[in-house]
Amino acid sequence: MTEPQTERVTSTLExxxxxxxxxxxxxxxxxxxxxxxxxxxxIVGSVLLLVxxxxxxxxxxxxxxxxxACDLSRSADGPSGSAWFGxxxxxxxxxxxxxxxAKVSVTIGFLSMLGTLVIxxxxxAIAGYYGGWLDSVLARITDIFYGLPLILGAFILLSVLxxxxxxxxxxxxxxxxxxxxxxxxxxxxxxxxxxxxxxxARALGASTPRILIRHILPxxxxxxxxxSTIYIGTLIAxxxxxxxxxxxxxxxxxxxxxxxxxxQNRLRxxxxxxxxxxxxxxxxxxxxxxxxxxxxxxxxPKLR
Amino acid sequence: xxxxVARRLLLTIPVLxxxxxxxxxxxxxxxxxxxxxxxxxxxxAPAVQAxxxxxxxxxxxxxxQYVKYVGDxxxxxxxxxxxxxxxxxxxxxRLPVTAKLALAAVIFEAVIGLIxxxxxxxxxxxxxxxxxxxxxxxxxSVPVFVLGFIAQYVLGLKFGWFPTSGIxxxxxSYVLPGLVLASLSLAYVARLTRTSLAExxxxxxxxxxxxxxxxxxxxxxxxxxxxxxxPVVTFIGADIGALMGGAIxxxxxxxxxxxxRAVYDAVLRQEGAVVVGIVTLFVFFYIFFNLVVxxxxxxxxxxxxxx
Numbered sequence: 001m002t003e004p005q006t007e008r009v010t011s012t013l014e015x016x017x018x019x020x021x022x023x024x025x026x027x028x029x030x031x032x033x034x035x036x037x038x039x040x041x042x043i044v045g046s047v048l049l050l051v052x053x054x055x056x057x058x059x060x061x062x063x064x065x066x067x068x069a070c071d072l073s074r075s076a077d078g079p080s081g082s083a084w085f086g087x088x089x090x091x092x093x094x095x096x097x098x099x100x101x102a103k104v105s106v107t108i109g110f111l112s113m114l115g116t117l118v119i120x121x122x123x124x125a126i127a128g129y130y131g132g133w134l135d136s137v138l139a140r141i142t143d144i145f146y147g148l149p150l151i152l153g154a155f156i157l158l159s160v161l162x163x164x165x166x167x168x169x170x171x172x173x174x175x176x177x178x179x180x181x182x183x184x185x186x187x188x189x190x191x192x193x194x195x196x197x198x199x200x201a202r203a204l205g206a207s208t209p210r211i212l213i214r215h216i217l218p219x220x221x222x223x224x225x226x227x228s229t230i231y232i233g234t235l236i237a238x239x240x241x242x243x244x245x246x247x248x249x250x251x252x253x254x255x256x257x258x259x260x261x262x263x264q265n266r267l268r269x270x271x272x273x274x275x276x277x278x279x280x281x282x283x284x285x286x287x288x289x290x291x292x293x294x295x296x297x298x299x300x301p302k303l304r
Numbered sequence: 305x306x307x308x309v310a311r312r313l314l315l316t317i318p319v320l321x322x323x324x325x326x327x328x329x330x331x332x333x334x335x336x337x338x339x340x341x342x343x344x345x346x347x348x349a350p351a352v353q354a355x356x357x358x359x360x361x362x363x364x365x366x367x368x369q370y371v372k373y374v375g376d377x378x379x380x381x382x383x384x385x386x387x388x389x390x391x392x393x394x395x396x397x398r399l400p401v402t403a404k405l406a407l408a409a410v411i412f413e414a415v416i417g418l419i420x421x422x423x424x425x426x427x428x429x430x431x432x433x434x435x436x437x438x439x440x441x442x443x444x445s446v447p448v449f450v451l452g453f454i455a456q457y458v459l460g461l462k463f464g465w466f467p468t469s470g471i472x473x474x475x476x477s478y479v480l481p482g483l484v485l486a487s488l489s490l491a492y493v494a495r496l497t498r499t500s501l502a503e504x505x506x507x508x509x510x511x512x513x514x515x516x517x518x519x520x521x522x523x524x525x526x527x528x529x530x531x532x533x534x535p536v537v538t539f540i541g542a543d544i545g546a547l548m549g550g551a552i553x554x555x556x557x558x559x560x561x562x563x564x565r566a567v568y569d570a571v572l573r574q575e576g577a578v579v580v581g582i583v584t585l586f587v588f589f590y591i592f593f594n595l596v597v598x599x600x601x602x603x604x605x606x607x608x609x610x611x
Contacts, residue, residue: 041441140315140318140319140322141322143315143319143322144318144319144322144323144326145323145326146590147319147320147323147587147590147591148323148326148327148549148583148586148587149546149549149550149586149590151550151552151553152549152550152552152567152583152586155552155568155571156327156330156331156571156579156583157330159571159572159574160330160331160333233445237447237448240447240449241447241448241449241553244449245552245553245556245568246572247571247572260449260450260453264453267453267456267457267461268461271457274453274457278446278450278453278454281447281450282445282446282447282450283445285445285446285447286441286442286445289441289444289445290441293441
C-alpha cells in the first residue's frame with residue numbers, strides 16, 4: 001500500500017469513527033445535560049458561579065465606590081445604609097473591597113487548575129501509556145509529593161520565594177497539587193490502552209501522540225471535568241488559607257484572605273470584617289462544589 | 305502476606321528519602337543568609353560568621369548537607385535551632401499536644417461521620433439523608449480557618465461554652481479545635497459511608513440475607529456494614545497522618561502550642577533546622593499511617609492480598 005492510500009484509509013476510518021462519535025458523545029453529554037437541567041443544586045451553583053465570575057471580571061458593575069478611597073475617621077464602622085458592609089480598619093468601603101477581592105481568588109483558582117491539568121495529563125498519559133519502569137518511577141515521584149500536604153508544602157515553598165504574587169501562589173499550589181489529576185488520567189489511560197479500537201488505530205499506523213490525543217485521552221474528559229470543577233474550589237480555599245497565614249498574597253493586593261487576616265484580632269468588636277469576606281469566599285467555593293457534585297451524578301452512569 | 309508487607313516496606317524507603325530531600329532542598333536552597341538573619345541588626349564578626357557557617361554545614365554543597373543531615377537523623381539527632389536548643393527537645397515537648405489534637409479530631413471524625421453516614425445510607429432519600437448531603441456540602445465549602453472563626457465566635461464568644469485559645473483547660477480545650485480540624489474529614493467520612501453502604505445494600509448477598517428472613521438489624525449490622533466499612537476504616541486510618549500535617553491552620557487559629565504552630569513560627573523566622581525536622585516527622589507519620597492502612601486493607605479484603 002502506498003502512502004496516500006494508507007492516508008486515505010486511515011482518514012476514512014477515522015471519519016467513520018468521528019462520524020459515529022458525535023452520536024455516542026451526544027448521548028452521554030445530552031443525558032448528562034438533561035439530568036443537570038433538573039438538578040436544583042446545579043442551578044444554584046451555576047447562578048452563584050456566574051455572579052462571582054462577573055464580579056471577578058467587572059467589579060465596577062457591583063459597586064461605584066473606590067476600594068482604595070479610605071478615611072481613617074470611619075475605621076471599622078459597622079454596616080449601615082450608605083456602606084452595606086461597613087468600613088475596614090483603614091476606613092475603606094468594605095463592600096467595594098470584598099467585591100474587588102473576587103478577582104484574585106478566581107484567577108488563582110483557574111490558573112493553578114490549568115497548571116495542575118497540564119502536568120496531570122502529560123505525566124499521567126506518559127505513565128499510563130508506556131508503563132514499565134517509567135510508570136514505577138513516576139508513581140514513586142507522585143508518592144513523594146503526596147507525603148507533603150498541599151497547604152504545608154505550599155507554605156514552605158512560598159516562604160522561601162522573595163515575591164509572592166498571583167503567579168507565585170499559583171505555582172506553589174500546582175507544585176504540591178498535581179498528583180490526583182495525574183493518577184486520574186493514568187488510570188483512565190491504563191484501562192483503555194489495550195482496547196480493540198486503540199489496537200485498530202495502532203494497526204492503521206497512527207502515531208503515538210495521535211492515538212493518545214484522539215483515541216485514549218477523550219475517555220478521561222468526564223472524570224477530569226468532575227474532578228477539576230471540585231478542585232478549583234479547593235484551590236481557592238487553599239489560596240485564602242495561605243494568604244490568611246501571612247505567606248500567600250501580600251498588600252496592596254485586594255484579597256479575601258488578606259482581609260480576613262487583617263481582621264482576625266477584631267473578632268470581638270468588629271466581626272463584620274471577618275463575616276463578609278468569609279461569606280463571599282465560602283460561597284465561591286460552594287458554587288464549584290455544587291456544580292462538581294451535580295456533574296459527577298450526571299456523568300457517572302453507575303449512580304443512575 | 306509477609307511478602308506483601310515486605311514489598312510495601314521497601315517501596316516506602318525511596319519515598320521517605322525523596323520527600324525529606326524535597327523539604328530539605330526547599331528550605332536550604334533559599335536565597336537568604338540565615339547567619340545574617342540570626343545576627344539581626346548588629347553584624348557578626350567575619351570569623352564568627354565563618355565558624356557558624358561551618359557548624360551548620362552551610363559551606364557544603366546541598367547534597368552533602370543532606371547526606372550529613374540524614375546521617376545525624378537516623379541516630380535521632382534532629383540538629384539544633386539557632387539558639388542552640390536541640391530540635392528534638394521542641395518535638396518532644398510539642399508532639400503530645402499535636403497528638404492529642406489529632407486524636408480528638410479522629411474521634412469526632414469517626415463517631416459523628418460514621419453515625420451520620422450510616423443513618424443516611426440506610427434511608428436514602430429521607431429528610432435525614434438530605435440533611436447530611438446539604439450539611440456535608442456546606443462544611444466542605446467553608447475553608448477550615450473560616451470554620452475556626454465561626455466556631456470561636458459562636459461557641460466560644462457568644463455562648464461561652466468552650467475556651468477559644470490555648471490549652472489551659474486540659475482535654476476540654478481540645479474539643480473545639482479538634483472539631484474544626486476534623487470537619488473536612490468528617491464530611492468525607494459521612495459521604496463515603498453513605499455511598500458505600502448504599503452500594504452494598506444493592507448487592508445480591510444482601511438480598512439473600514433478607515430472603516432468608518434475617519432481621520433488618522442483622523442484615524445491616526452483620527452483613528452489609530462489615531463490607532461497607534472497609535474503605536471508611538482505611539480512609540480514617542490514612543487520615544491520622546494527614547490531620548497531623550494539617551494542624552498548622554487549626555493550631556494557629558486556636559493558639560495551640562503544637563508542632564504545626566512550631567513549623568509556622570519557624571518558617572517565619574527562617575529556622576531551617578526546625579522546619580525540616582518537624583516536617584520530616586509529619587511526612588514520616590503520613591507514610592507510616594498509610595503503610596498501616598495498606599496492610600490493614602490487605603487483612604480486611606482478601607482480594608487485595610492474592611493479587
